[in-house]
Amino acid sequence: MTDVDVLSEAFELGFTYTRSTGPVMGRFLTALRDKRIEGIRASDGRVIVPPMEYDPETAAALDEFVEVGQEGEVMSWCWVSEPRRAHPLQQPFAWAMIKLDGADVAMIHCIAATDEAALHTGARVKVRWADEPRGHISDIACFELAGVAP
Amino acid sequence: MAQLAAVIGTGQTRYKTRRGDVSIAGLLREAAVNALEDAGLGFEDIDAVVIGKAPDMFEGIVMPECYLADALGANGKPMLRVHTAGSVGGSTALVAASHVQSGTFRRVLTVTFEKQSESNAMWALSTPQPFAVHLNAGAGGYFAPIIREYMRRSGAPYDVGIKVAVKDRLHGARNPLAHLQKPDITLQEVEESMMLWDPIRLLEACPSSDGACAMVIAAEDAVDSSPRPPAWIRGGAMRSEPTMYAGREEVNPRAGRDCAADVYAQAGIRDPRRELDCAEIYVPFSWYEPMWLENLGFAEEGQGWRLTMEGATSMDEGGDIPWNPSGGVLSSNPIGASGMIRFAEAARQVRGDAGAHQVEGARLAMGHAYGGGAQFFAMWIVGADKP
Numbered sequence: 001m002t003d004v005d006v007l008s009e010a011f012e013l014g015f016t017y018t019r020s021t022g023p024v025m026g027r028f029l030t031a032l033r034d035k036r037i038e039g040i041r042a043s044d045g046r047v048i049v050p051p052m053e054y055d056p057e058t059a060a061a062l063d064e065f066v067e068v069g070q071e072g073e074v075m076s077w078c079w080v081s082e083p084r085r086a087h088p089l090q091q092p093f094a095w096a097m098i099k100l101d102g103a104d105v106a107m108i109h110c111i112a113a114t115d116e117a118a119l120h121t122g123a124r125v126k127v128r129w130a131d132e133p134r135g136h137i138s139d140i141a142c143f144e145l146a147g148v149a150p
Numbered sequence: 151m152a153q154l155a156a157v158i159g160t161g162q163t164r165y166k167t168r169r170g171d172v173s174i175a176g177l178l179r180e181a182a183v184n185a186l187e188d189a190g191l192g193f194e195d196i197d198a199v200v201i202g203k204a205p206d207m208f209e210g211i212v213m214p215e216c217y218l219a220d221a222l223g224a225n226g227k228p229m230l231r232v233h234t235a236g237s238v239g240g241s242t243a244l245v246a247a248s249h250v251q252s253g254t255f256r257r258v259l260t261v262t263f264e265k266q267s268e269s270n271a272m273w274a275l276s277t278p279q280p281f282a283v284h285l286n287a288g289a290g291g292y293f294a295p296i297i298r299e300y301m302r303r304s305g306a307p308y309d310v311g312i313k314v315a316v317k318d319r320l321h322g323a324r325n326p327l328a329h330l331q332k333p334d335i336t337l338q339e340v341e342e343s344m345m346l347w348d349p350i351r352l353l354e355a356c357p358s359s360d361g362a363c364a365m366v367i368a369a370e371d372a373v374d375s376s377p378r379p380p381a382w383i384r385g386g387a388m389r390s391e392p393t394m395y396a397g398r399e400e401v402n403p404r405a406g407r408d409c410a411a412d413v414y415a416q417a418g419i420r421d422p423r424r425e426l427d428c429a430e431i432y433v434p435f436s437w438y439e440p441m442w443l444e445n446l447g448f449a450e451e452g453q454g455w456r457l458t459m460e461g462a463t464s465m466d467e468g469g470d471i472p473w474n475p476s477g478g479v480l481s482s483n484p485i486g487a488s489g490m491i492r493f494a495e496a497a498r499q500v501r502g503d504a505g506a507h508q509v510e511g512a513r514l515a516m517g518h519a520y521g522g523g524a525q526f527f528a529m530w531i532v533g534a535d536k537p
Contacts, residue, residue, distance in 0.1 A: 007281065008280075009280035009281065010280075011278065011279070011280050013277055013278070015207060015210065015270035015273060015274055016270060017209065017210040017268055017269060017270060018267060018268040019268060020169070020170050020171075020172065020173055020174075020265070020267075020268060021173060022171075022172050022173025022175070022176045023171070023172070023176070024173075025173065052220060053173065053175055053176060053179075053220070053221060054175070054179070054220040054221045054223075055220070056220055056225055057225070058193075058194075058223075059193040059220065059221070059222070059223030059225070061179070
């Protein structure tokens with residue numbers, strides 16, 4: 001039996017796209033550019049941040065925007081001790097579920113903290129804005145523990 | 151089928167080059183809400199949702215059905231996505247119909263869409279692969295040689311496609327939802343438009359559109375919510391074959407002939423030209439009208455172009471079998487939705503709901519879609535009369 005040279009070759013495939021955010025996510029992102037955070041009121045009265053276009057329970061189109069606070073509470077977190085290049089922060093940090101003041105659900109973002117011991121459920125955090133906000137979720141550069149000097 | 155099913159609501163967006171004002175979810179939502187309103191129903195009345203779109207690479211969203219569940223009121227309900235290239239709008243309608251015909255669901259919402267302004271539909275069709283020459287042809291480049299072979303075999307005059315291009319745009323000018331609005335189009339204008347893929351000129355090709363189309367399909371005991379009469383589904387069929395194999399008949403694909411024979415048998419049709427009142431047939435490039443006239447048995451092989459040239463398919467010439475009263479794919483082409491638009495427009499005709507493009511007295515109509523390398527076919531016949 002002779003050896004067969006089975007050929008293989010790596011290849012890349014990529015295309016360019018456009019994405020239209022629509023009136024709800026578009027408004028949320030535009031508000032970030034102005035250093036404000038807007039949620040939306042769901043059919044059951046809860047304020048959802050980031051906002052959703054359609055109610056998760058009733059499917060109704062949602063349009064009652066509610067500005068929420070720039071501070072909030074840590075619901076849960078996961079410490080990243082060795083950040084990789086694609087991570088938003090290059091020092092050890094936490095991914096966290098953060099419930100902003102005035103919101104009824106948590107959103108995921110990152111917290112810059114000196115070490116894991118500084119974090120706990122219920123810890124208060126506040127937004128650190130990017131130097132040049134542009135209408136992108138990374139306009140919130142990260143959250144920091146409230147009352148702690150950076 | 152165990153149970154009768156009927157279209158009780160249709161909904162469409164206006165078709166445009168770009169709908170930058172809405173998200174993809176918002177685009178579908180418009181069509182879905184329009185269909186529900188037409189059916190006299192709300193999202194809470196719907197038992198299952200079936201969506202369809204062209205390949206994921208077109209808009210770069212993998213598994214759009216997950217992202218779209220909220221917008222379509224599908225949370226907590228069965229939701230399925232259908233995927234058969236350009237024919238997907240038709241096959242999605244048939245899957246939704248079978249959900250009802252099987253007796254499993256009473257009312258199904260079905261929605262298809264494309265936001266071509268956000269996509270890369272042209273080149274995502276023919277991707278480079280290792281160990282193969284990259285065709286990079288796009289749809290027109292793929293179909294042009296097949297059309298040339300049709301012209302050679304049939305001896306059709308060079309301007310048949312030009313006539314179809316004018317006819318469908320004049321039809322489209324009657325339809326306020328149509329993307330291209332060209333009420334003053336002339337044969338000369340089409341002939342002088344840029345040659346894209348010989349023999350397909352710019353105005354013999356479909357546009358790139360943003361848009362969505364939706365329908366509500368209901369069981370026999372649930373058709374009364376709409377103030378309009380139901381469009382009874384009299385037959386539905388799908389067929390597919392590989393893109394390429396030795397000896398494949400590409401001009402007059404067997405899958406299309408077999409699919410038509412099946413759907414006609416279900417509906418009891420022997421002579422489609424005589425028995426149908428109109429048809430909405432997937433014609434993205436003008437010459438596909440004469441080619442499908444033959445493939446679908448409206449004309450003998452080699453003779454389809456004569457019907458076109460005689461005006462048989464034209465509303466404006468008083469033709470006996472109008473094709474694409476809505477303006478067809480040549481007037482609006484949100485790819486994933488284009489097949490369902492054909493199916494929904496057939497339903498609109500037999501419900502007397504087609505406005506200025508209504509074929510007077512239409513009681514039996516055909517919807518048709520094809521996709522891939524003319525290898526996936528989906529067809530249905532809908533009627534005003536309950537079978």
